[in-house]
Amino acid sequence: DTEAPLNSVSSPWQSSYESVGRSATPAEIASWDIDVRPDFTGLPAGSGSVEDGESLWMERCASCHGDFADSNKFFSPLVSGNITEADIAAGHVASLNDSTRVRTTLMKVATVSTLWDYINRAMPWNAPKTLSSDEVYSLVAYLLSLAYIVDYDFVLSNENIAEVQALLPNRNGMTQEHGLWKVDGLADVNNTDCMNNCEQAVKVESFIPDFARNAHGNLQQQMRVFDPFQGIDTTQSKGA
Amino acid sequence: DTEAPLNSVSSPWQSSYESVGRSATPAEIASWDIDVRPDFTGLPAGSGSVEDGESLWMERCASCHGDFADSNKFFSPLVSGNITEADIAAGHVASLNDSTRVRTTLMKVATVSTLWDYINRAMPWNAPKTLSSDEVYSLVAYLLSLAYIVDYDFVLSNENIAEVQALLPNRNGMTQEHGLWKVDGLADVNNTDCMNNCEQAVKVESFIPDFARNAHGNLQQQMRVFDPFQGIDTTQSKGA
Amino acid sequence: MLMPVISQQARAEEGDPDILNLPPWSKMLGKSVASPSYGQPSKYEANIQRRQSPGLTQTDQASVSFSPLQGMFGMITASGLHFERHHQGWVDVDPRRHRLMINGLVNSPKVFTMEDLMRLPSVSRIHFIECGANTGMEWGNAAVPTVQYTHGMLSCSEFTGVPLSLLLEMAGYDKAKAKYILAEGADGSAMTRTIDLERALDDVIVAYGMNGEMLRPENGYPLRLVVPGVQGVSSVKWLRRIEVGDQPYATKDEAIHYIDLMPDGQHRQYTSIQEAKSVITNPSGGQRLMSQGFYNVTGLAWSGRGTVKKVDVSFDGGRNWYTANLEGAVLPKALTRFNIGWVWDGKPAILQSRVTDSTGYVQPMKRQLKEVRGSRSVYHNNAIQSWRVNESGEVENVQTA
Amino acid sequence: MLMPVISQQARAEEGDPDILNLPPWSKMLGKSVASPSYGQPSKYEANIQRRQSPGLTQTDQASVSFSPLQGMFGMITASGLHFERHHQGWVDVDPRRHRLMINGLVNSPKVFTMEDLMRLPSVSRIHFIECGANTGMEWGNAAVPTVQYTHGMLSCSEFTGVPLSLLLEMAGYDKAKAKYILAEGADGSAMTRTIDLERALDDVIVAYGMNGEMLRPENGYPLRLVVPGVQGVSSVKWLRRIEVGDQPYATKDEAIHYIDLMPDGQHRQYTSIQEAKSVITNPSGGQRLMSQGFYNVTGLAWSGRGTVKKVDVSFDGGRNWYTANLEGAVLPKALTRFNIGWVWDGKPAILQSRVTDSTGYVQPMKRQLKEVRGSRSVYHNNAIQSWRVNESGEVENVQTA
Numbered sequence A, B: 001d002t003e004a005p006l007n008s009v010s011s012p013w014q015s016s017y018e019s020v021g022r023s024a025t026p027a028e029i030a031s032w033d034i035d036v037r038p039d040f041t042g043l044p045a046g047s048g049s050v051e052d053g054e055s056l057w058m059e060r061c062a063s064c065h066g067d068f069a070d071s072n073k074f075f076s077p078l079v080s081g082n083i084t085e086a087d088i089a090a091g092h093v094a095s096l097n098d099s100t101r102v103r104t105t106l107m108k109v110a111t112v113s114t115l116w117d118y119i120n121r122a123m124p125w126n127a128p129k130t131l132s133s134d135e136v137y138s139l140v141a142y143l144l145s146l147a148y149i150v151d152y153d154f155v156l157s158n159e160n161i162a163e164v165q166a167l168l169p170n171r172n173g174m175t176q177e178h179g180l181w182k183v184d185g186l187a188d189v190n191n192t193d194c195m196n197n198c199e200q201a202v203k204v205e206s207f208i209p210d211f212a213r214n215a216h217g218n219l220q221q222q223m224r225v226f227d228p229f230q231g232i233d234t235t236q237s238k239g240a
Numbered sequence C, D: 001m002l003m004p005v006i007s008q009q010a011r012a013e014e015g016d017p018d019i020l021n022l023p024p025w026s027k028m029l030g031k032s033v034a035s036p037s038y039g040q041p042s043k044y045e046a047n048i049q050r051r052q053s054p055g056l057t058q059t060d061q062a063s064v065s066f067s068p069l070q071g072m073f074g075m076i077t078a079s080g081l082h083f084e085r086h087h088q089g090w091v092d093v094d095p096r097r098h099r100l101m102i103n104g105l106v107n108s109p110k111v112f113t114m115e116d117l118m119r120l121p122s123v124s125r126i127h128f129i130e131c132g133a134n135t136g137m138e139w140g141n142a143a144v145p146t147v148q149y150t151h152g153m154l155s156c157s158e159f160t161g162v163p164l165s166l167l168l169e170m171a172g173y174d175k176a177k178a179k180y181i182l183a184e185g186a187d188g189s190a191m192t193r194t195i196d197l198e199r200a201l202d203d204v205i206v207a208y209g210m211n212g213e214m215l216r217p218e219n220g221y222p223l224r225l226v227v228p229g230v231q232g233v234s235s236v237k238w239l240r241r242i243e244v245g246d247q248p249y250a251t252k253d254e255a256i257h258y259i260d261l262m263p264d265g266q267h268r269q270y271t272s273i274q275e276a277k278s279v280i281t282n283p284s285g286g287q288r289l290m291s292q293g294f295y296n297v298t299g300l301a302w303s304g305r306g307t308v309k310k311v312d313v314s315f316d317g318g319r320n321w322y323t324a325n326l327e328g329a330v331l332p333k334a335l336t337r338f339n340i341g342w343v344w345d346g347k348p349a350i351l352q353s354r355v356t357d358s359t360g361y362v363q364p365m366k367r368q369l370k371e372v373r374g375s376r377s378v379y380h381n382n383a384i385q386s387w388r389v390n391e392s393g394e395v396e397n398v399q400t401a
């Protein structure tokens, strides 16, 4: 859209850069090409049981995510019981509509590949990329079992993972019908640039709660020491 | 020329800034308005002898500039004997044309106010703005005497400084006839943007001398550690 | 009671002691050049730094540090104040060991060293980076006290690097099949994001330079993607790999996060563009106007779809609007600084800014945004920000109905 | 012998060990956000810093530190790498005690605190600052080894501040009599320079902001003048006073220095404009091309009289020229980054760049400059720079006949 990244130039050497860099070897690609797509492209063959997943989880994951993946000490809960059989049938988690409920990973995720891919690339958080493929299968299986998507005796593998995808509670929960992906997509919210007498009654409906006044520390120490707008000493109460 | 510093805007408050800041008091202006112009506007009344200047010089200036202001330990010499009586008569220092001679302050300066103003505002270097007006008069007088512009028994004052100006050896040595002051001034050097077969014989006439290769330190340590253009190890001799 | 401003204190009869008595720095020899050889801000600027929002994240490595917009100027972000968002901490990559791989639907998969990349044709352009979650804490209510926390996941830098289009051409991407690319980082999180091929071929930069020097470690040293106009997470840091594909990848940060919960319970996925947005940075929450009279009201505006066309400012909560000055060069997908004069009469006031971009899009009011998207989104809150000035001159973060 | 490039070393049969064995940063948890809270460059960038030129000056406080142009990108100078030129050292001014006075031919002499100045309408613009003595060591012969020392008294920043014209209006300058202003610093040297009133009313900024934060102490914190297009010494640092007058002031740094000795023995005084100039920053002196093949040749161009219109590059010492790309926004009195592709065939080559500005002025060859101005000037050397690449790939600073 904006400006062409390269201008037209007069140098005869301009496009002679093909020799820079080199071909990647198959072993190199194998070492780095770890992504797993929703259609399971990239998924290595292998398998892992819920049972193995459980013991691995206790060893390598539970300290941060809790024994049942329901802790929010390090991160919001991965699983927490807000998923119903009706959700699994519909492919849409109804409790996402309930603003009083915490939204867990398993409530939101629409593609099981996402879990496999992410655990494989990034977990455990303090030692990423140390799990074998089979270990990743077993951990995904364990998480699925905690959310009652599979039974305790389930063994997840590259062969049956597509069947599990078909059970994922929020598998129909995503839409890509919006104008925010493509540069020329259509905006969904509109305003006008009215200049005069635009709002009839201006009413403040939300203030920062008093307890939050000093919750980010003394704001006076977060502003320049000289300034037409000096920082408020929030260790003092309002208007003091 | 370029862009107006302020756009036209629609705010009714745009130019209501007159109240910002405040008037300076006479005492404040007196404290800071220290500049002395070539026409001696700004020069305080007072006087100082060469003799007083000499002892003050020894005390406060000689350590850096040398007893006769001819040292270049801290700075190029202020005075060094390249000024002739003919120069004083002509108002133009001929030896400035001699590229083998060092160009001293007193050879170049065209306005005696410049010396007064500068010593008053900035010297001694490590304790600026500690001299009285009379002390500045005496120091200027001493420098003038070192360059044989005034005699040893001279007393410089606001009353006779204009006469000294008329003796300044390089008083006619400046020209303002050039295009580099005004934005729309005319350039004095021209080139063309010839694109092909422009130079017939390309000859290198000046290389960095070999002794200067490592004179700025090892250049390898002044370039990025990874780069298509790596730094040369100049502790090694050329081409090694 | 209003605290007196310094210029009033200084109005002694004879004059200001700081003028009448020369300050020490006017009477001394100062410090040497190149000390320090890499310069630092004045010690009097120590309050202006990046900060976390307590309680926002449970860890310090999967967290955010916000830029102190209330203390910044112009459109360029000093690199030392560039906001941070990491998912698994920032890493100190050895540039001599760093590689970029291009694989997938390409004729010839490629590997580049940093030297290789720096040999290639490069571009330099100024762009903003805004986290998709910027202002996310404010979807429901006014929640955080200053513009640092409401809008500080925002920065703008001059980036230098190789156009991604060039690298894709060199690898010979499959012009018939290719539809998407995946960008992947070399840090622990191996951050991955899907990018539309059309966008990848447009103005995306594989960048190593930022504001005249190499990227800072927290910002992806020695290599990051810069995807102009799009939520910051796509501008993958410590970039190690680009894969060309024919389907989106639905990785964790585009399938579990950076999705927008709509009122009907569906999540919008692949919401990417940072739509036009603006905010007044001075005065702003946590500041106090020290006296009545004239002030320069200043702020930032930007649009992920193009350039800023106009910024209007209101002082009465959106009833009446005045068009502000736009400073300097107004560049595509870059921050634009605006300024407008205002006289505070000591009465309560509500300050707002509203940008119109080159597509004609006008920054929405919060209620307009909520009407369409509800209130449980986290990302893409580009609503008009309100700052309320009360009688004592204190400025507070508020939301109007 | 050419040293092998890293990418060739890495061509093992199976692959590069740095790809086959994951680096530590891919397998660990990284560091926290806001540590440090004010960011710093990578430890691998330690070679890129400001340096003095040994022997150029007798003291460290009346001296210069040069910007490492050979390691920089784009047009913005990272503030930590901004060149320095002090005459009496840099000082750490307490901004709460700093004042600006306007006096002389004005209706109402004025005093402003920093708070006052920051209340006023402000502008933000990107401009270069070049010392009048930049490249001065090269008037006679090739003298210094790298572009840091030949051209490093040069920087470009986004400045924010009050238009000087506004302050002059507020003080009510005498429209009939006023012809010049004097700008004065608050440091020991109380640096003073005369500026033409016409220019002072044009685009001069009384600046406090630089690249998004306050000025750095070495660059005049908290206040400096920015006189775009003019030798840097006019952009008085630690600015404390502006006097309006009807005659030039002939202060030390415009009557004893910053004057140009012409062949006839006269000195040109008040030579102020930095005329159009350009330099290739990579490759440049002290670097070595590690192998034959394609390179991005890059550099900077600027003009004190307006904008860069075109930059031509020669690889054969000025016989044939090719027009380079100009990057990003091309702004008035700002640096402009140029790039051009080149294939080195292993033979000796002489690289040059030549800028044409918006007035049609073409950067001169050294001999053209000398024909008019002789060889004993110090200031305003804007001649075409030559870098010679020899068979071993070493690049040297040379001057052609």
Ligand code: HEC
Pocket (backbone or CB within 6 Å): A057, A060, A061, A062, A063, A064, A065, A074, A075, A078, A104, A105, A115, A118, A119, A123, A124, A125, A126, A139, C059, C062, C087, C088, C189, C252, C256, C257
């Ligand atoms: C040392 C703490 C720690 C350990 C151990 C750990 N995790 Fe995590 N985990 C985290 C944090 C923190 C995040 C969030 C990272 C982010 O913000 O991107 C996370 C995120 C996740 C997520 C993504 C959740 C979402 O909604 O984005 C999954 C799935 C996960 N962890 C699974 C595991 C598994 C499986 C293990 C063991 C193999 C494990 N974790 C070990 C701390 C930990």
Ligand code: HEC
Pocket (backbone or CB within 6 Å): B057, B060, B061, B062, B063, B064, B065, B074, B075, B078, B104, B105, B115, B118, B119, B123, B124, B125, B126, B139, D059, D062, D087, D088, D189, D252, D256, D257
């Ligand atoms: C501690 C060292 C030191 C002392 C003491 C000192 N000077 Fe200087 N002087 C310098 C330096 C260094 C410069 C150059 C400053 C610059 O580069 O702007 C200088 C510059 C000058 C100049 C300007 C010369 C020119 O050509 O620009 C004059 C005149 C001068 N000094 C006079 C004096 C007098 C009179 C005194 C005593 C009252 C004095 N100096 C004491 C170090 C000193």
Ligand SMILES: [Ca+2]
Pocket (backbone or CB within 6 Å): A033, A034, A035, A036, A042, C243
């Ligand atoms: Ca893949």
Ligand SMILES: [Ca+2]
Pocket (backbone or CB within 6 Å): B033, B034, B035, B036, B042, D243
């Ligand atoms: Ca005066």
Ligand SMILES: [Ca+2]
Pocket (backbone or CB within 6 Å): C087, C253, C257
């Ligand atoms: Ca996240």
Ligand SMILES: [Ca+2]
Pocket (backbone or CB within 6 Å): B003, B005, B007, C326, C327, C328
């Ligand atoms: Ca403008």
Ligand SMILES: [Ca+2]
Pocket (backbone or CB within 6 Å): D087, D253, D257
């Ligand atoms: Ca000097």
Ligand SMILES: [Ca+2]
Pocket (backbone or CB within 6 Å): A003, A004, A005, A007, D326, D327, D328
């Ligand atoms: Ca361009």
Ligand SMILES: [Co+2]
Pocket (backbone or CB within 6 Å): C085, C131, C132, C133, C232, C233
């Ligand atoms: Co983010």
Ligand SMILES: [Co+2]
Pocket (backbone or CB within 6 Å): D085, D131, D132, D133, D232, D233
């Ligand atoms: Co200078």
